Amino acid sequence: MKAIIIGAGLGGLLSAAKLSQSGYEVEVFESLPIIGGRFTNIPYKGFQLSTGALHMIPHGPSGPLAMLLEDVGAEVTIVRKKPTAVIRIPRKRGDRDYKFGHKDLMFEDFKVPFSLLNRIKLAFYIITTRKKPPKEGSFAQWCSKHIEQEWTHRISDSFFGWALSLRSSDVPVEEAFEIIENLYRYGGSGVPLGGCKAITDALADIVHANGGKVHTSAEVTKIVVDNGKAKGIAVDGQEHNADLVISDIGHSATAILLDDGTKSTEIQKYIDRTKNLKPSAGIKICLCSDKPLVGHGGVLLTPYAQRINGINEVTNIDPDLAPTGKHLTMSHQCVRLEDLDRLEEEIDLGLSDLKYIFAGKEYEVLLIQSYSNGWPVNRSSSGTDLNNMTPISDLYVVGDGAKGKGGIEVEGVALGVMHTMEEILGY
Numbered sequence: 001m002k003a004i005i006i007g008a009g010l011g012g013l014l015s016a017a018k019l020s021q022s023g024y025e026v027e028v029f030e031s032l033p034i035i036g037g038r039f040t041n042i043p044y045k046g047f048q049l050s051t052g053a054l055h056m057i058p059h060g061p062s063g064p065l066a067m068l069l070e071d072v073g074a075e076v077t078i079v080r081k082k083p084t085a086v087i088r089i090p091r092k093r094g095d096r097d098y099k100f101g102h103k104d105l106m107f108e109d110f111k112v113p114f115s116l117l118n119r120i121k122l123a124f125y126i127i128t129t130r131k132k133p134p135k136e137g138s139f140a141q142w143c144s145k146h147i148e149q150e151w152t153h154r155i156s157d158s159f160f161g162w163a164l165s166l167r168s169s170d171v172p173v174e175e176a177f178e179i180i181e182n183l184y185r186y187g188g189s190g191v192p193l194g195g196c197k198a199i200t201d202a203l204a205d206i207v208h209a210n211g212g213k214v215h216t217s218a219e220v221t222k223i224v225v226d227n228g229k230a231k232g233i234a235v236d237g238q239e240h241n242a243d244l245v246i247s248d249i250g251h252s253a254t255a256i257l258l259d260d261g262t263k264s265t266e267i268q269k270y271i272d273r274t275k276n277l278k279p280s281a282g283i284k285i286c287l288c289s290d291k292p293l294v295g296h297g298g299v300l301l302t303p304y305a306q307r308i309n310g311i312n313e314v315t316n317i318d319p320d321l322a323p324t325g326k327h328l329t330m331s332h333q334c335v336r337l338e339d340l341d342r343l344e345e346e347i348d349l350g351l352s353d354l355k356y357i358f359a360g361k362e363y364e365v366l367l368i369q370s371y372s373n374g375w376p377v378n379r380s381s382s383g384t385d386l387n388n389m390t391p392i393s394d395l396y397v398v399g400d401g402a403k404g405k406g407g408i409e410v411e412g413v414a415l416g417v418m419h420t421m422e423e424i425l426g427y
Contacts, residue, residue: 009037011399060190084188161309175383178406250401
């Protein structure tokens, strides 16, 4: 049996590694000259910056991605150190009062700023919703109905902005509670030693060791379909036959490649659905400093910032991601699609936030990266993904455009790959 994978991002390489390990002949075709997509490293001034994800695995060494890496035999070390997440709040009330000093709460103490009544409500809803999570509306709407307080919206916007590059008003409430449940189930974040590249390189090594091939600078221009079944792909005018095709480029881009003269009603409905998918966008600002700005290897959530949702300083866990004696700090802020035409203003607001958050500290802005359009944070925003199946037999979609429920970023990618492998391999 032969499997062709379109795209050598994290989802594509996870799928390729698993299938090659399971006896499939595997070929991966990647349009870029490098593998990893938005999950690899780019060397810059001696630093190992990331093309997308922030060198951080949301559930560390105990989450879905770590489990799948162990399953395929990837030699990767993911380190989790306490605190895994901290919330920074100003000592003086106000939107931008970090300059008057701040204090940090452990993430597990997020309920401290709530009123006594809302703490009681929160405890009640945590117990009841774990048994029967709500399904209608956004998380912000649910909060407004049940736990209305300024802090509710600040902390949820900060958390979901960091985790999903969405505001809480854009996160379906059912997805939000799945994510909260997974936090209890799997725990907090960790850093892969060597950064994102360590993971994607390890997966490519597994594919090669099992006789598979990974082609770069090889853009797939067509998915060959015959009688409702995927038969292969075309690259540079040459067709490559396969028993199975897995796409790691999202449902929308996959639909564009479909070559099916019949265009059955079911397939046309699928194509129409993909046109309504909305990606999520964001901005990452990379800083360097001689002294630590954050001081730990977890996430620093910033609910009182104008735009910045969270920050991490991965060199507190892996110093090799920066030159000797330097620290690498990365901030993330979500950008609503309607604000993409004013991206420079959004960047300026993020830079302004960092001045307040790190007031009195010295740092240099290394690089500012934006993620939108063809290079988004997620090809479809969390909670709105289509599943991994398509109406075409033996054609599946994985990656950040087809994540599993409750999976934060790369954890969702791993869950989607797991579901796909269950469909294909039966286990």
